[in-house]
Amino acid sequence: MVRDSAIPPESFDEILDWLDPDRDVAAEKYVQLRHDLAKLFMWGRCLDPEGMTDETFDRVAKKVHDVKPSYQGDPRLYFRAVANNLIKENFKKVKTQVSLDDVDLPERQTVVTTEETAGIEECLHSCLQKLDREKRKLILDYYAKEKQAKIDHRHELAQRLGISVETLRVRVFRIRASIEECIESCLKRKAQRK
Amino acid sequence: MKELLTDALLREFLLGKVDEEERERIEGLFLTDSQARERVLAAEQDLIEDYLEDSLTAADRDLFLARYGQTPAQQRQLRINKSIKNWALRETASTHVVPAKISALSHLRERLRLKSPFIIPIAITALIAIIVVAVWFSSRREQQNRHLAIEQELAQLNTPSSLREVPPQMAPLELSPVAIRSVEQETEFKKTADTRVVELRLPWIQKERYATYQAEVRRVGDDGSFTIPNLQAEGDGEPVIRVRLPAHMLHRGHYQIQLNGIASDGSMSLPEKYQFAVSG
Numbered sequence: 001m002v003r004d005s006a007i008p009p010e011s012f013d014e015i016l017d018w019l020d021p022d023r024d025v026a027a028e029k030y031v032q033l034r035h036d037l038a039k040l041f042m043w044g045r046c047l048d049p050e051g052m053t054d055e056t057f058d059r060v061a062k063k064v065h066d067v068k069p070s071y072q073g074d075p076r077l078y079f080r081a082v083a084n085n086l087i088k089e090n091f092k093k094v095k096t097q098v099s100l101d102d103v104d105l106p107e108r109q110t111v112v113t114t115e116e117t118a119g120i121e122e123c124l125h126s127c128l129q130k131l132d133r134e135k136r137k138l139i140l141d142y143y144a145k146e147k148q149a150k151i152d153h154r155h156e157l158a159q160r161l162g163i164s165v166e167t168l169r170v171r172v173f174r175i176r177a178s179i180e181e182c183i184e185s186c187l188k189r190k191a192q193r194k
Numbered sequence: 195m196k197e198l199l200t201d202a203l204l205r206e207f208l209l210g211k212v213d214e215e216e217r218e219r220i221e222g223l224f225l226t227d228s229q230a231r232e233r234v235l236a237a238e239q240d241l242i243e244d245y246l247e248d249s250l251t252a253a254d255r256d257l258f259l260a261r262y263g264q265t266p267a268q269q270r271q272l273r274i275n276k277s278i279k280n281w282a283l284r285e286t287a288s289t290h291v292v293p294a295k296i297s298a299l300s301h302l303r304e305r306l307r308l309k310s311p312f313i314i315p316i317a318i319t320a321l322i323a324i325i326v327v328a329v330w331f332s333s334r335r336e337q338q339n340r341h342l343a344i345e346q347e348l349a350q351l352n353t354p355s356s357l358r359e360v361p362p363q364m365a366p367l368e369l370s371p372v373a374i375r376s377v378e379q380e381t382e383f384k385k386t387a388d389t390r391v392v393e394l395r396l397p398w399i400q401k402e403r404y405a406t407y408q409a410e411v412r413r414v415g416d417d418g419s420f421t422i423p424n425l426q427a428e429g430d431g432e433p434v435i436r437v438r439l440p441a442h443m444l445h446r447g448h449y450q451i452q453l454n455g456i457a458s459d460g461s462m463s464l465p466e467k468y469q470f471a472v473s474g
Contacts, residue, residue, distance in 0.1 A: 033225070036224060036225050036231070037225075039224075040221055040224075040225075042261060042262070042268065043207075043208065043210065043261055045210070045260055045261055045264070045424070047264055047265055047353070047354075048265070049265075074225075074226045076225040076226050077222055077225065077226065079225070080218075080221055080222060080225055084218075084221075091405075091458070094405065094406070094426075116270075116273070117273065117277075120270075120273055120274055120277050121277055124274075124277050124278065124281060128281070139278070139282060140282050140285055140286065142282070143278070143279050143282030143283065143286075144282060144283070144286040145286075146247050146283070147247055147249060166233075169236045169239075169240070170232050170233070170236050172236075172239075173232065173235055173236040173239050174232075176239065176278065177235070179278060180271070180274055180275075180278075183274050183277075184274075187270075
């Protein structure tokens, strides 16, 4: 996707202020919003979620000055509406098969290589070393079984910990998200070293 | 409102099966409510896990791959998830199997001392059973990994950007739908050491055109199949759908391709079938 401008600093400040008057909270919300919008684009089957998230912020930046004073409700819902329009535009483009050259597709990468898999394994190992022992044990227990057996196993695990299965699931999700983040950074570092 | 976010509904949402109004509601909660956000992401993890365990139906697997297996970043994410899961299973298997082996061995030694004629064969059989199970478990995991790697490679080879490039050592193969080529001989592909990629050209003879197409590739006699979603038709007259396959996945035998059109509302057309044989 071709964007014609970067966000001017004053618009960026206005966006942050709109997200939250407290600058630190706003910065946190901004980072999370970027991540969440990329998810919406992925769910909307867009091939370049990051690029479309940039485009969403660009579009909001152009309107924020006019929209902000009169907008009622959580501003993140306005971002969602802009993102949704972009998803529809993208879908129309694909559907009508307008020249694919207009769409900024992610660059082709090499197919799965053993080197890449080995890199992930290596990073996983190093990230698990950094993980708190209790968390490591919890992840290990949670994924100890597969398919049907895992359902009973997770109920037992939740009971043992004195929490609901739902709480267990969210707890594991947080640990797992931190491992994934660690692996991603580790892979990035490896790529930079090459 | 949050109470209405059941696991079943979230799964439908993640696979793109909910209507516009429901999607708006869930996405709104996802963006603005931290608890709802975590629930959606946890449900997403469950969905990914089910995909990695091959527990999704064929239709859900296709919908899943169209959302989670398209870009290199998404594919890497799946591989990371798979690694975490494999690590946990490996660790669990090793902590459970090793003590079992030790205890079986010490048990065997004890019985040998007693020289019981019945216990020795039983113990040996048990040991063999443990080894067979361990070998089976490891080969099954290997098979699953191989299948996942090929599925990801197929997704990668068939993205619009990849299809615009012409890789070296690519062999084209024109196929006709089975319905109109019933009297002709089956198209044969002679595999050579040089060929890296085979590009199938599948003419779409149905009148109706679709937003996307998906192909399912199956080797006759094999259990599994590979699905390639999000394909595009090309050409102004009779459209053609190009599908690229890595040559290493093709083995001597007969292959069948089923091609379906996918409408914008997710509904599927009647299939067109194609087949070819691999020799050499």
